[in-house]
Amino acid sequence: LELSEDDCIDRLASTGHGVLATVHRDRGVDAVPVVFAFSRGRILVPIDTIKPKRTTDLQRTKNLRADPRCALLAEHYSEDWEHLWWVRVHARGSVCPEEALDAARRVLAERHPRYSVEGSIAAVLVLDPESFSGWAASQ
Amino acid sequence: LELSEDDCIDRLASTGHGVLATVHRDRGVDAVPVVFAFSRGRILVPIDTIKPKRTTDLQRTKNLRADPRCALLAEHYSEDWEHLWWVRVHARGSVCPEEALDAARRVLAERHPRYSVEGSIAAVLVLDPESFSGWAASQ
Numbered sequence: 001l002e003l004s005e006d007d008c009i010d011r012l013a014s015t016g017h018g019v020l021a022t023v024h025r026d027r028g029v030d031a032v033p034v035v036f037a038f039s040r041g042r043i044l045v046p047i048d049t050i051k052p053k054r055t056t057d058l059q060r061t062k063n064l065r066a067d068p069r070c071a072l073l074a075e076h077y078s079e080d081w082e083h084l085w086w087v088r089v090h091a092r093g094s095v096c097p098e099e100a101l102d103a104a105r106r107v108l109a110e111r112h113p114r115y116s117v118e119g120s121i122a123a124v125l126v127l128d129p130e131s132f133s134g135w136a137a138s139q
Numbered sequence: 140l141e142l143s144e145d146d147c148i149d150r151l152a153s154t155g156h157g158v159l160a161t162v163h164r165d166r167g168v169d170a171v172p173v174v175f176a177f178s179r180g181r182i183l184v185p186i187d188t189i190k191p192k193r194t195t196d197l198q199r200t201k202n203l204r205a206d207p208r209c210a211l212l213a214e215h216y217s218e219d220w221e222h223l224w225w226v227r228v229h230a231r232g233s234v235c236p237e238e239a240l241d242a243a244r245r246v247l248a249e250r251h252p253r254y255s256v257e258g259s260i261a262a263v264l265v266l267d268p269e270s271f272s273g274w275a276a277s278q
Contacts, residue, residue: 017216019158019160019170019212019214021158021160021168021169021170021210022167022168023162023167023168027208027210027229028161028162028206028208028209028210029160029161029162029168029208029209029210030160030210031158031160031170031210031211031212031227032212032225032227033212033214033216033223033225050220067167069166069167069168070167070168071160071166071167071168071169071170072170073158073170073171073172075158075172077156077172081189081253084172086171086172088170088171090166114220
């Protein structure tokens with residue numbers, strides 16, 4: 001059954017992780033796993049220094065600077081398909097400005113305690129939702 | 140640590156589900172959860188009649204017809220970040236031709252027993268991998 005926007009937001013908030021798809025000029029699309037938190041109708045995605053990566057100047061950030069259109073998909077998968085659900089947000093993404101970064105870090109640390117560590121978040125992407133859709137196999 | 144191509148393929152095959160990102164002219168990107176199976180170096184994604192949807196003439200198919208570039212991301216998420224891993228495939232997607240459909244259905248039914256039911260797969264998308272990448276927090 002289709003989910004209401006409120007239900008989509010509740011499930012996104014409770015999950016806190018998903019897949020972020022962005023536009024890449026040559027490859028067409030990129031997709032990366034992300035964690036996130038909700039704050040005042042926006043989705044905050046940390047570029048952290050915890051999960052190892054080559055650099056914090058990531059392709060996802062370059063992609064959003066070149067084309068802000070993106071989609072975030074969160075899902076619950078189970079071999080028992082009666083319990084499937086997914087939520088998708090189409091959004092416009094940008095890099096959190098310096099003056100809002102401390103507040104964003106606090107929101108993320110509240111949702112994901114690992115981010116309480118000083119210096120664990122190098123930057124934050126801000127996704128402004130344009131539409132929500134979602135589906136669940138059962139209530 | 141970065142995963143070898145063989146390790147990426149092993150993990151994809153064992154998971155059998157992920158998120159498919161495709162190019163959409165207006166929205167930039169679309170992302171949908173999918174199940175899949177591996178066969179002879181290709182990834183088979185069923186358009187099934189089991190998980191409810193409005194139609195089997197899906198946006199993902201239209202997107203791939205307009206632009207075959209796509210990415211499939213499979214991941215294992217855990218609140219314990221020591222067990223995270225993900226694998227991404229950039230690929231070109233197309234619709235499985237009629238004459239290859241029965242063979243594709245058999246491969247999918249072997250991987251996902253629910254598809255043993257006659258008529259459960261309306262169509263199959265075929266993804267031809269162009270590159271694999273993957274990462275795991277630990278061995």
